[in-house]
Amino acid sequence: MRAVRFDAFGGPDVLRVVELPEPHAGPGEVRIRVRAATVNPTDLLTRSGVRGKVTRDVRLPYTLGMEAAGEVDEAGDGVDLAVGDRVMALTLPFGPHGGAYAEHVVVPRGQVATVPAGMSAAEAATIPMNGLTAMLAVEALPTTAGAWVGVTGAAGCVGGYAVQLAVAAGLRVAADAAPADEPLVRSLGAHAVVERGDDVAAGFRTVAPDGLVGLVDASTQQGRLVPALAGGGTLVLLRAWDSASAAGDRRFDESGGSQRPAAPASEASALGGVPGREIRSRFVTVVEALDRPELLVRLRDLAERGVLTPRVATTLPAAQAPEAHRLVAGGGVRGRVVLTF
Incomplete structure (x- = not known):
């Protein structure tokens, strides 16, 4: 699979597209074919090395991305989602499966909810972490x-x-x-x-x-x-x-x-x-939401009712991740820049 990662801290140009082995879902997990992943300010802090020096949780090479949307394409035992279900997920780059800047990401079932009705993948991707x-x-x-x-x-x-x-x-x-x-x-x-x-x-x-x-x-x-x-x-x-x-x-x-x-x-x-x-x-x-899977479902319901409206500033192909980071760093972005896969 394609993924966007970096193997040294630095500016946006350290981000590059690489080929990685596909991950697979274990018990209680789902694998998502990622269609959209947001670029958040914390991604920029991590890439630059600030967050890595503070939390000591960054191990290079590293795949960024804390939220994604796409379709389930593999479901582990005990999971009540089916292949093809459109979902959005909170992802943890510092976890065992890496972040959302990839064509496939594996996440625990509790960090996943179905996409609000009528919402695009880019829109849904802005909801989980934010x-x-x-x-x-x-x-x-x-x-x-x-x-x-x-x-x-x-x-x-x-x-x-x-x-x-x-x-x-x-x-x-x-x-x-x-x-x-x-x-x-x-x-x-x-x-x-x-x-x-x-x-x-x-x-x-x-x-x-x-x-x-x-x-x-x-x-x-x-x-x-x-x-x-x-x-x-x-x-x-x-x-x-x-x-x-x-x-x-x-x-x-x-x-x-x-x-x-x-x-x-x-x-x-x-x-x-x-x-x-x-x-x-x-x-x-x-991270406090990890043990409260009902919160993401509640957000999904609020978005379906129009109480919460998605905030997409622009979308860019994953290969343009450096440009996406430059856009966010420049300030004035109203909504999220979203990478598409």
Whole structure:
């Protein structure tokens, strides 16, 4: 089979198409004939060597890709899917079968769901990793109906999904966006849009003067967002505070200006502030969804109902993976770049 992989860390040009032996599905697994695989920012971090140096889980040569869509073409014992079923899957590049940048990928049944009715493979491929990340983030927010929550990076894929899922949960959503992206973000359901930039926390406070009860940071603004939160509010982080350190929560002063490691990332912890103004943080990662296969099915159902809309920026043949990485690195992409096989 063809696969896109790299055997040395570096820029986009380290990616190359190679021929590999076809994998086979074991008990409880399915093999997918991949038609589409998304290019996510984490792929760029891994390829460049940043993620490999942090987590020590990258063994070269390496096949990237955390989500894919295609058809089942081999099913192991105990699997309730049939050859030919159209599916989407969360894939783990650091696992035994490698990532989704390949014509075939093997995944456990629990990481697979059928494609939403009427959706193309490219559209469906944007849902598993991005959608699960957004769902976990929204789950971490306070759930008081009608409360104001915030989302940064709302014009992007994960942020946009977070807006839609928070609105569906009955929350009022304030999102940041550049002026050119405001129509897009409002079309996703945001009740208020504030201009992104250094004063974004003040912008959120104009919408919710008493502070947001929760905020999903999909654009890695981190400490500057703390002043936007009400006492007892929750800041949901989608990336470790410092990409060069182990994941962990942080404590802040009122302005968000000082940080120090706190509790493990998997736990909510208090963030410092003025007396009586406790802020909590939660770092979420898609790996948390591995033991919750029902979440991907729920996303599928939401997509079929139109609650979640796929975000495809453009598609490129797999052989153009270096160009796809350059597009993502250049910024301004609204949705996901998708590789096709």
